[in-house]
Amino acid sequence: MLKEKYDVVVVGAGPAGSVAARFAAENGASVLILERDREPGIPVRCAEGVSHNGIEPFIKIDKRWIASQIDVAKLHAPNGEVANMYNNGTGYVLERRIFDTSLCELATEYGAELITKADALDLVWENNRITGVKFKHINEIKEVKCNIVIGADGVESRVGRWAGIDTSVALKDIDTCVQYTLSNIDVSKDTCEFYFGKEVSPGGYVWIFPKSDHTANVGIGVAGHLAHKKGPKEYLDEFVEENFPDAQVTYTVYGGVTTAATLKEIVKDNIMLVGDAARQVNPITGGGIVQGMIAASIAGKVAAEAVKKNKFNSKFLKKYRKIWDKKLGNTQKTMYKMKEKFMTTDDTRFNKIVEICQKIPEDEFSVKALFTEAVKGDPKLMLEVAKAFVASKMKLK
Numbered sequence: 001m002l003k004e005k006y007d008v009v010v011v012g013a014g015p016a017g018s019v020a021a022r023f024a025a026e027n028g029a030s031v032l033i034l035e036r037d038r039e040p041g042i043p044v045r046c047a048e049g050v051s052h053n054g055i056e057p058f059i060k061i062d063k064r065w066i067a068s069q070i071d072v073a074k075l076h077a078p079n080g081e082v083a084n085m086y087n088n089g090t091g092y093v094l095e096r097r098i099f100d101t102s103l104c105e106l107a108t109e110y111g112a113e114l115i116t117k118a119d120a121l122d123l124v125w126e127n128n129r130i131t132g133v134k135f136k137h138i139n140e141i142k143e144v145k146c147n148i149v150i151g152a153d154g155v156e157s158r159v160g161r162w163a164g165i166d167t168s169v170a171l172k173d174i175d176t177c178v179q180y181t182l183s184n185i186d187v188s189k190d191t192c193e194f195y196f197g198k199e200v201s202p203g204g205y206v207w208i209f210p211k212s213d214h215t216a217n218v219g220i221g222v223a224g225h226l227a228h229k230k231g232p233k234e235y236l237d238e239f240v241e242e243n244f245p246d247a248q249v250t251y252t253v254y255g256g257v258t259t260a261a262t263l264k265e266i267v268k269d270n271i272m273l274v275g276d277a278a279r280q281v282n283p284i285t286g287g288g289i290v291q292g293m294i295a296a297s298i299a300g301k302v303a304a305e306a307v308k309k310n311k312f313n314s315k316f317l318k319k320y321r322k323i324w325d326k327k328l329g330n331t332q333k334t335m336y337k338m339k340e341k342f343m344t345t346d347d348t349r350f351n352k353i354v355e356i357c358q359k360i361p362e363d364e365f366s367v368k369a370l371f372t373e374a375v376k377g378d379p380k381l382m383l384e385v386a387k388a389f390v391a392s393k394m395k396l397k
């Protein structure tokens with residue numbers, strides 16, 4: 001039964017929204033989650049790759065939402081050479097339908113309430129202050145009051161804009177992505193593959209994330225400003241035709257991934273943004289599940305503290321920003337600079353990086369070694385990368 005007022009209303013039941021709701025509720029706030037779709041996690045718009053270390057702090061690992069365990073990352077240079085990375089920790093390809101629902105169920109176990117088919121339409125304002133959310137539930141327009149709105153409404157977020165936050169991102173900092181789930185293919189269930197080069201995916205990469213030995217999410221991200229001559233679908237179709245001629249497409253995803261730094265403003269009086277809505281995505285890999293959950297856990301705790309102290313202004317809520325920057329936001333900035341460098345990396349340099357990586361002993365070849373190699377020749381950036389690794393141990397996905 002919908003109450004008239006909650007301490008916190010979370011818009012969106014993706015990973016960021018559910019984790020924010022869980023931490024706010026766990027720390028004493030009354031919380032309502034509004035989710036536009038009929039259940040969390042659908043439609044899936046994701047390659048579903050995460051690291052074990054990234055998700056393990058937030059939810060007990062459950063084989064119900066793991067399609068495959070990843071132990072190897074295979075990097076393909078433009079010239080066809082390959083380097084295998086065995087030393088990057090365990091990863092998973094998820095079943096996000098089940099994963100997102102499980103995260104949301106966890107939030108409800110801590111006391112958060114959920115309404116599905118509840119499409120947030122606008123913020124409610126009184127005397128220039130945000131005091132609630134207006135939403136459409138099935139066919140009825142409703143309003144719910146609250147002290148804090150957490151906008152967790154994904155990459156196309158409108159909540160931030162309604163609050164007057166500039167959520168725009170430069171075209172070059174948005175990857176246009178297309179992905180097919182393919183069946184009738186031969187892949188290795190424990191290996192993720194990445195293809196680089198201007199012929200394959202300019203300013204981005206093609207990924208193969210296996211869900212079994214015969215199915216995989218195969219997708220491409222192309223930097224927005226490079227996608228006008230030839231679109232990502234054309235690149236992906238060519239790739240699939242060449243590498244998996246007998247494949248059948250069982251599911252198609254189109255979507256945008258921001259490859260920017262976190263938004264300048266993620267907090268205002270009575271409002272916080274988390275996850276894709278705040279652009280908390282790794283600018284190099286495009287991974288946002290873990291980053292969003294980390295940010296959301298901070299936001300949820302700060303929101304609950306705000307409730308206890310009855311302080312809902314931006315001055316207090318900025319505590320979330322401060323902790324986020326220290327934990328991962330500053331690292332994201334460094335990663336953004338590295339991405340800028342990668343964008344200008346030509347195929348010859350990619351070939352060279354993979355060649356050098358092939359010579360690194362297997363037990364020493366890690367993401368850190370790869371990045372260090374990639375930024376060689378830029379001492380300032382090298383130093384920043386080293387610092388970022390020390391500070392955060394680089395949560396990549």
Ligand SMILES: Cc1cc2nc3c(=O)[nH]c(=O)nc-3n(C[C@H](O)[C@H](O)[C@H](O)COP(=O)(O)OP(=O)(O)OC[C@H]3O[C@@H](n4cnc5c(N)ncnc54)[C@H](O)[C@@H]3O)c2cc1C
Nearest residue numbers: 012014015016036047048049120154255275276287288289
């Ligand atoms: C092709 C592709 C591949 C990707 N691959 C990976 C990957 O392998 N690994 C990884 O970590 N990340 C990946 N990402 C990014 C990842 O999907 C996102 O970073 C992640 O889902 C962000 O979580 P979120 O909770 O912020 O937003 P979302 O998961 O987008 O959740 C937002 C929720 O808000 C709801 N919502 C939106 N508007 C409203 C509204 N008005 N009212 C109510 N509810 C609303 C939506 O229905 C949705 O449930 C990929 C993205 C794409 C497009």
